Amino acid sequence: MPMLILRLVIVWLINSVALLTVAYVMPSITVASFGAAFVAAIVLGLVNAVIRPILILLTLPATLLTLGLFIFVINGLLFWLVGTYLKGFEVGGFWAGVGGAIIYSIVSWALSAVLLPQRRVQIIVKRIE
Secondary structure, three states, rough: HHHHHHHHHHHHHHHHHHHHHHHHHOOOEEOOOOHHHHHHHHHHHHHHHHHHHHHHHHOOOHHHOOOOOOHHHHHHHHHHHHHHHHHOOOEEHHHHHHHHHHHHHHHHHHHHHHHHHOOOOOOOOOOOO
């Protein structure tokens, strides 16, 4: 259990650094401090875990018609939504939200791939004789 909590905190820190990177790369996105990035990473994680699946399900026809590209719109809207409600984390508009969400995903994935230990799956085969 403590390793799970440690892993969760490390993921939050990685996502916070990813948000700071997005703010550095895109001038239309601002993050006031590391604390604001940490809170924004938590809120983004919660929004992506709760609201995003519902929106994807509701917009499934549009997603299928656009061959999955509508998910970029959903990600951008949610990124923009979090930026409008949190102090210290501002997103300058819809397109800034789309670009920020893309960069955030790439940086977060890359940092997680480098810094987090890979989970190993063991397959146990029991022979019946």
